Amino acid sequence: QAVIHWFKRDLRVRDNTGLSKAGELAKVKGVGVIGVWIMSPQDWEAHLVSPAKCDFELRSVELLQKELAELDIPLYIETVTPRKNVPKRLLAMAKEWGVNNIFCNLEYEPDELRREEILVRQGAEEGINFEPYHDDCVVTPGRLKTGAGRQYAVYTPWYRAWVAHLHAHPEILQERPMPDKNPLGFRETFKTLFDREVPAAPESKTLDKEQKERFSRLWPAGEAAALDRISLFLTEKIGHYTATRNFPSKKSTANVSVHHAAGTLAARTSVRMARDVNSTKKLDGGIEGIRGWIGEVAWRDFYRHVLVNWPYICMNKPFKYEYTNISWEYNTEHFEAWTQGRTGYPIVDAAMRCLNATAYMHNRLRMITASFLAKHLLIDWRLGEQYFMTHLIDGDFASNNGGWGFSSSTGVDPQPYFRVFNPWLQSEKFDADGEFIRKWVEELRDVEGKGVHNPYEKGGEAERVARERGYPRTVVEHRLARERCLGRYKKGIGRE
Numbered sequence: 001q002a003v004i005h006w007f008k009r010d011l012r013v014r015d016n017t018g019l020s021k022a023g024e025l026a027k028v029k030g031v032g033v034i035g036v037w038i039m040s041p042q043d044w045e046a047h048l049v050s051p052a053k054c055d056f057e058l059r060s061v062e063l064l065q066k067e068l069a070e071l072d073i074p075l076y077i078e079t080v081t082p083r084k085n086v087p088k089r090l091l092a093m094a095k096e097w098g099v100n101n102i103f104c105n106l107e108y109e110p111d112e113l114r115r116e117e118i119l120v121r122q123g124a125e126e127g128i129n130f131e132p133y134h135d136d137c138v139v140t141p142g143r144l145k146t147g148a149g150r151q152y153a154v155y156t157p158w159y160r161a162w163v164a165h166l167h168a169h170p171e172i173l174q175e176r177p178m179p180d181k182n183p184l185g186f187r188e189t190f191k192t193l194f195d196r197e198v199p200a201a202p203e204s205k206t207l208d209k210e211q212k213e214r215f216s217r218l219w220p221a222g223e224a225a226a227l228d229r230i231s232l233f234l235t236e237k238i239g240h241y242t243a244t245r246n247f248p249s250k251k252s253t254a255n256v257s258v259h260h261a262a263g264t265l266a267a268r269t270s271v272r273m274a275r276d277v278n279s280t281k282k283l284d285g286g287i288e289g290i291r292g293w294i295g296e297v298a299w300r301d302f303y304r305h306v307l308v309n310w311p312y313i314c315m316n317k318p319f320k321y322e323y324t325n326i327s328w329e330y331n332t333e334h335f336e337a338w339t340q341g342r343t344g345y346p347i348v349d350a351a352m353r354c355l356n357a358t359a360y361m362h363n364r365l366r367m368i369t370a371s372f373l374a375k376h377l378l379i380d381w382r383l384g385e386q387y388f389m390t391h392l393i394d395g396d397f398a399s400n401n402g403g404w405g406f407s408s409s410t411g412v413d414p415q416p417y418f419r420v421f422n423p424w425l426q427s428e429k430f431d432a433d434g435e436f437i438r439k440w441v442e443e444l445r446d447v448e449g450k451g452v453h454n455p456y457e458k459g460g461e462a463e464r465v466a467r468e469r470g471y472p473r474t475v476v477e478h479r480l481a482r483e484r485c486l487g488r489y490k491k492g493i494g495r496e
């Protein structure tokens with residue numbers, strides 16, 4: 001009768017491995033494809049998905065439904081709760097529609113792998129073939145090994161192996177074909193499956209009207225918007241990427257992490273498109289900005305490989321076991337100052353206010369704010385990791401956890417613990433003219449010159465404006481915070 005493709009974090013029609021395989025089988029059998037998308041509010045809760053991200057996914061699902069309808073493929077939508085019922089419901093749908101094959105793309109977190117395992121087993125018992133595909137990473141986890149046959153825990157040698165593997169297997173980057181249009185008469189037979197409406201977000205994930213409009217403007221959803229965004233980046237910005245990527249006010253990055261996270265754009269598509277505009281037509285060599293950008297997309301793969309190899313990082317454990325005993329602070333006043341952007345460190349405050357308003361933060365600022373929470377405030381980095389997840393529109397466990405591990409020096413391939421970012425120097429280097437700070441920290445908008453980076457220390461006019469406008473004083477003093485951090489880390493890892 002038909003085959004199913006179950007859409008999850010792959011909300012697109014183009015370059016989608018599972019969907020493409022579903023299309024291939026449907027063609028061989030002379031049947032149609034049915035798309036299924038399941039809303040599982042309990043999964044969204046458990047994974048701390050932000051309301052902005054839920055809204056983005058719902059908007060993308062609506063557009064996906066329209067794209068699929070052009071191929072006469074229905075997107076059947078259902079809300080299933082509790083989440084443990086998802087496999088049962090999916091198999092029941094298959095039976096109801098006379099389907100023997102369910103395709104999907106794999107997600108690598110332990111809960112999701114366990115769910116797919118149930119589907120393989122129960123499906124087999126009921127005569128339904130459940131086929132999950134590797135699609136989310138450019139290079140499938142497990143493929144790259146060190147000379148000693150181990151998994152890589154350091155990015156640079158891993159990246160060299162990643163590039164070599166892709167050059168040796170160019171087919172990996174090839175675009176997966178779209179499914180054909182469903183056969184004549186399919187729409188008529190499965191008419192009711194075409195009528196499903198996209199549900200509203202669960203109450204705890206609902207945005208108000210103003211936020212909804214703002215996020216829709218800032219973050220156009222769906223794969224057409226993703227392709228527009230990356231095409232613009234590749235024609236106008238990628239050449240300067242390496243020189244400009246660290247400067248938040250230059251807006252020089254691709255801004256596609258939201259699409260990679262929702263699967264409206266495959267990382268494979270991004271890498272292929274970037275390779276194709278490189279003068280060498282390769283991943284390395286050629287134009288520096290292109291090489292550099294591909295290297296950043298590779299970080300996403302790297303952190304996924306880490307997750308697959310060391311899944312205990314999903315269980316609130318640091319990658320580095322010896323960092324388990326650091327004695328963290330749980331000072332709620334400091335934590336709130338950080339979340340609200342009132343630490344007295346303008347670059348940190350600007351970044352946090354930007355996150356709260358736009359659901360996004362530039363990579364350099366993610367590093368500065370994460371390091372500040374873990375090292376200056378000595379607050380448990382996991383609280384920051386959770387705050388980011390519940391506020392980012394591109395929240396993604398592997399990349400977020402990797403970034404927090406890096407910034408707090410507890411993760412894979414870490415910054416050494418004794419390297420503590422100086423927020424003022426970071427600010428002077430990466431927001432030299434203070435444009436980003438002035439945009440987000442209203443109290444400092446009229447501070448001229450370098451005083452904007454650190455008004456109370458600079459004194460004079462900068463201090464006067466900051467005081468009069470009620471800009472907070474620093475919650476911790478930089479030098480003392482640094483000393484406290486080094487002492488606490490040393491003690492925690494037994495190197496006193």
Ligand code: FAD
Nearest residue numbers: 253254255256257296297299300363366395396399400403
């Ligand atoms: P570009 O600079 O244009 O990079 C292109 C793509 O490469 C990105 O879209 C992203 O998919 C990938 N990428 C770039 N840098 C990284 C990186 N360091 N790690 C992993 N992938 C990368 N990224 C997320 O997608 N989701 C998260 O939840 C997330 N949390 C982070 C938390 C911390 C503490 C840190 C330091 C980084 C985090 N990142 C996360 C990585 C990075 O900040 C964002 O991917 C990047 O800012 C997205 O903007 P862009 O699309 O313009 O990136």
